[in-house]
Amino acid sequence: MGRTVTRSGKRTTIVDIARQAEVSISTVSRVLNGRPVADEVLATRVRKAATELGYRPNMVARDFRRGVTSTIGVVVPDLANPFFPHVLKGLAEEVSAGDHRLLVVDSGEDADQELQLVAQLAGSCDGIILCSPRMSQSSLATLPALGVPIVCTNRSVGDLPFGTVGIDSAAGMRQAIAHLAELGHRHIGYLGGPGTSLSDGLRREGLSTAASELGVKVSSTEAGSTSDDGHAKLPELLDQGVTAVIAFNDLVAIGALARLRELEMDVPSQLSVVGFDDIPVAAFLGPPLTTVSLPKEELGRRAWAGLHQQLETGQVPQEELLPASLVVRHSTAAPAD
Amino acid sequence: MGRTVTRSGKRTTIVDIARQAEVSISTVSRVLNGRPVADEVLATRVRKAATELGYRPNMVARDFRRGVTSTIGVVVPDLANPFFPHVLKGLAEEVSAGDHRLLVVDSGEDADQELQLVAQLAGSCDGIILCSPRMSQSSLATLPALGVPIVCTNRSVGDLPFGTVGIDSAAGMRQAIAHLAELGHRHIGYLGGPGTSLSDGLRREGLSTAASELGVKVSSTEAGSTSDDGHAKLPELLDQGVTAVIAFNDLVAIGALARLRELEMDVPSQLSVVGFDDIPVAAFLGPPLTTVSLPKEELGRRAWAGLHQQLETGQVPQEELLPASLVVRHSTAAPAD
DNA sequence: CTGAAAGCGCTTACAG
DNA sequence: CTGAAAGCGCTTACAG
Structure with a gap:
């Protein structure tokens, strides 16, 4: 040649x-x-x-010349948390359809590292999606200075110029309580998530509002986000005489179910259990779990839509709240008495 | 000012x-x-x-000038598959410690798209990690021309100049069979994964080798990778008179467990069940699942180690095989008779 | 030591 | 229409 x-x-x-x-x-x-x-x-x-x-x-040269990167940075607190991969999946589909790429980083649930990562990403991304940020409000407030469009999920940002998209978990909680109240439960326990979790705060709010509206008593405890936590903290609620339990998420509910099995208490005849998330295995548990389904992939898609809009028009999009919906299966029934 | x-x-x-x-x-x-x-x-x-x-x-300018991108591309077949997030997590930790970033793309289990994505990534990454690639061997063979170091996980690549790191699932399968044989099982069923899955092929090999060594009979069926698949295909194995079942993964095992509950068959007294993966909920199922634990995060760490080495020295690293280990819980016992 | 200059690989006004 | 040239923001030989 x-x-x-x-x-x-x-x-x-x-x-x-x-x-x-x-x-x-x-x-x-x-x-x-x-x-x-x-x-x-x-x-x-x-x-x-x-x-x-x-x-x-040479894409780097092209991006450099054009002054864009075609890359969207995504910060997640923990990739191993089954919530985020689904958000990412919805995001990834849309983003690649829009000819962008996803730069994913894991902050390890560390607020400081999260802040640093965002600053780093800002240097090489056209926009950033901050999933369930753990950083303080004052840290968040430093982000606009980076000059990069940012969308946050599952987090209210006050008057900061970020797009936000969340899931209306308070409404999901309300549905769960209403379902239980209708079955006749008057005293419900909440196996709460980690104190640092914003969605836990939202759920607690929904819980107390709905409970007082419907005249049901609530006992709650701070468990965590793993099955271990649910397993460990369930007895505390049992001691208080609840007839139904709502868990922070399905993993926690699974831990509670395991504890009940050990205690030889039947679900739902002796205790009703409700989860949050509707993870794939929820339908296959013993018994199949009644749970609040969260539109995770849709959350990812909407986050991109918001960022995309901001990239195109320069306008910060409206705050968005996606509906959660109760999926009734067989872990809930009327109380024993 | x-x-x-x-x-x-x-x-x-x-x-x-x-x-x-x-x-x-x-x-x-x-x-x-x-x-x-x-x-x-x-x-x-x-x-x-x-x-x-x-x-x-301006990081793009700097990368351009330096001729490197500090970015590692990762292609996964499906982010929503609970296997990959853990691999990614291990990877992410190491990669960011090495001052690189992760560009994650999801191929949607599509071999063609996978090939295209790799070609695209090659233009903007210093190296690529291909997780459980679904593409054909002949497609794989076109990749060296991209001129980018590549490491594959869970895939043998013949004499292609790629680093590889896998999990010795055949050995894991052997342990499962040995455990079951020791308990007295002589006829074991396998709820296999998708036909396209390489790890399923490996497990079938390990299965038949170990079975013939230990003198146990095996019946197998192609199920899939979801709980639905396990739920649907279990009866087929039951009809053949097996006393124990090994599932392609924990999700499939959970589906089988659900079916057995519907059939009012007790586990493990009427049927033993073994999973694969040891996902977090496995320990909390009813009964707690005996399963083969796969070092997913370690897989990610080793993949980066291999790529890093190749980036530094130019040498393609040795093929690596990580051990799997059986975790015995309460879903296995001696057969009824 | 510091500074002036070249150049990485592209894209895109600007001439012709 | 096509081509010659400038320039994106850096880093790094090369002079002084």
């Missing part, structure tokens, strides 16, 4: 193509970017040369 | 800093990169100016 004139050693660039096709680099660039080129002969020569030389564009 | 001389409208660059600090851009660059600067007075002026102007380096 004596005709192949590549600068030895280096990766092929448009200069090499221009040389081989005997045109200018401007023409090469135009052809390769599908811009109108009059002379089809030239275009063909360019495409041929590009193929022959195995040309692959 | 009359002293602040920024070119209006544009983001601050080192040129602005140089002007304000009255030094050359070379000096600015050196100071900001922590390279030795003799005159501490100059350095201080630079740092002061950088802070005053709110300078944030």
